[in-house]
Amino acid sequence: METSKALFTTEMTMTKKEYTRFSKKVYDVFQAEQKKTMTLGILVGILGVVSGLSSKQYIWVAAGVFIAVIMLLLTVVQKRMKISDAYDRNQKIHDRVDKISFFEDAVVAHSKFGAVRIEYDDVVEIIETRTNFYIMKSADAGIIVVKNNCSAELISYLQGLKSRCGAGKNTLKKTVKG
Numbered sequence: 001m002e003t004s005k006a007l008f009t010t011e012m013t014m015t016k017k018e019y020t021r022f023s024k025k026v027y028d029v030f031q032a033e034q035k036k037t038m039t040l041g042i043l044v045g046i047l048g049v050v051s052g053l054s055s056k057q058y059i060w061v062a063a064g065v066f067i068a069v070i071m072l073l074l075t076v077v078q079k080r081m082k083i084s085d086a087y088d089r090n091q092k093i094h095d096r097v098d099k100i101s102f103f104e105d106a107v108v109a110h111s112k113f114g115a116v117r118i119e120y121d122d123v124v125e126i127i128e129t130r131t132n133f134y135i136m137k138s139a140d141a142g143i144i145v146v147k148n149n150c151s152a153e154l155i156s157y158l159q160g161l162k163s164r165c166g167a168g169k170n171t172l173k174k175t176v177k178g
Contacts, residue, residue: 006101008154012109012146014096016087022134022144023083025127041071100145102157107135109143118143123165126158133158135165 012018048064051057087093098109109116118137127134136142147155 004103006103008102008151008157010100010145010149010154012098012100012144012149014093014098014144016084016094018132018144018146019087019093020083021129021132022142023086024079025129025132025134026136026140026142027079027083042068045069045071098143100143102154107143116143120161120165123161126162126165128159128162133162 045064045066045068048060048067050064052060052062052064092113096111096113098111101108101110105121106117106119108118118135122137123135124138125134125136127136131147133145133147134142135145145158150158
């Protein structure tokens with residue numbers, strides 16, 4: 001339990017929409033291997049198209065287009081299904097309300113199930129999107145901060161924190177456009 005007074009506080013309700021936003025963005029930032037597989041499949045498809053066009057064997061063009069489209073669709077559909085299934089299976093997070101407190105050295109999210117504390121030194125990434133901040137302790141664990149629930153001062157604080165946290169020590173760090 002924190003003994004010092006929080007600099008800022010906010011709340012977040014874990015709806016399926018927020019969970020989905022978080023999961024998609026985190027997947028996009030941290031799941032490079034899946035992206036490589038999808039890209040490889042699409043490149044194989046493009047190679048089939050180019051090979052078919054250059055040799056005038058249009059069956060290869062059709063096969064290449066088919067492979068590229070299927071790889072893209074499989075990746076997108078699989079990601080959506082995994083995210084939806086994960087939310088649906090974990091009843092404890094449905095509409096869970098987190099009270100998030102920001103201190104000098106850490107952020108703490110309290111819910112009816114307990115508290116999660118992330119020291120700023122342990123933050124590997126702060127991802128900012130148009131609607132949220134995601135304060136990440138690892139590639140799959142973080143705290144969601146909804147911008148609509150934040151004061152202008154808290155948003156400014158988080159943007160400053162984003163430039164300080166994780167710098168120079170994070171092998172997962174990526175530049176993200178929201």
